[in-house]
Amino acid sequence: MKVVVLGATGTTGQFVVEEALAKGYEVVAFVRRPGVLKERKGLTITQGSIEQQSEMRDCFTGADAVVSCLGARPSLRVFCKGTNLQQRTLPKIISAINDAKVSRFVLMSSFGSGETAEKSSWFLKIFLYHFVAKKLFDDKVMAEKSLSTCHANWTAVYPVTLTKDSAIPTSDLVTLNRVRQVPGIPRLPFANAAKSLVDLIPEKNRSGQRLLLTIPGGWR
Numbered sequence: 001m002k003v004v005v006l007g008a009t010g011t012t013g014q015f016v017v018e019e020a021l022a023k024g025y026e027v028v029a030f031v032r033r034p035g036v037l038k039e040r041k042g043l044t045i046t047q048g049s050i051e052q053q054s055e056m057r058d059c060f061t062g063a064d065a066v067v068s069c070l071g072a073r074p075s076l077r078v079f080c081k082g083t084n085l086q087q088r089t090l091p092k093i094i095s096a097i098n099d100a101k102v103s104r105f106v107l108m109s110s111f112g113s114g115e116t117a118e119k120s121s122w123f124l125k126i127f128l129y130h131f132v133a134k135k136l137f138d139d140k141v142m143a144e145k146s147l148s149t150c151h152a153n154w155t156a157v158y159p160v161t162l163t164k165d166s167a168i169p170t171s172d173l174v175t176l177n178r179v180r181q182v183p184g185i186p187r188l189p190f191a192n193a194a195k196s197l198v199d200l201i202p203e204k205n206r207s208g209q210r211l212l213l214t215i216p217g218g219w220r
Helices: 011-022 053-060 076-081 085-100 114-119 122-132 134-149 190-200
Strands: 002-006 026-031 043-047 065-068 104-108 153-159 161-163 172-175 187-189 209-214
Touching: 002 011, 011 026, 011 190, 026 053, 053 085, 065 085, 085 104, 085 134, 104 190, 114 122, 114 134, 134 153, 153 190, 161 190, 187 190, 190 209
Parallel strands: 002 026, 002 065, 026 043, 065 104, 104 153, 153 209, 161 187
Antiparallel strands: 172 209
């Protein structure tokens, strides 16, 4: 299976590359800065821009799946002024997927985006999602409306706060419509998020689903 990873130089993206290679997949990292990743067997590093639909289409052609771990890096400027990164790029990514006739798309979003914010603890809901990082999450909400135009079998994943801690044995992946609340401030290792994203690649029964990714028992 041939898999293209977007955001492959980010923390989650690098774990996704490693996890996919470990499963024996042929992995293509579509990146702006190719020198960040180490070349190895099974990995092709392709330089390009997520702003250029034609470059992505050429890279995606012949791939079985695309996994996107793209996201704006949190900063004071992003929190204060906001960003339109997702609104600029996700529609182009989806159009390139459609043009290349890719059959599977796995998108990593964030818990706190859209309806997920209302399922969070009161502190996160009021302070972070509706105040400090509201503009960042609004960008994701607007961009993800373009998923309705995706011809591929797509799944969107909403992980809770991610950390650089060592991987834990398991995590919970559950459809959002089953979740009433995510109490507290659960923290999940990047490695676990990457494993869940890669495990979703061959799934055929998750089409059009939005999934919460959290610690075991971290929802009700």
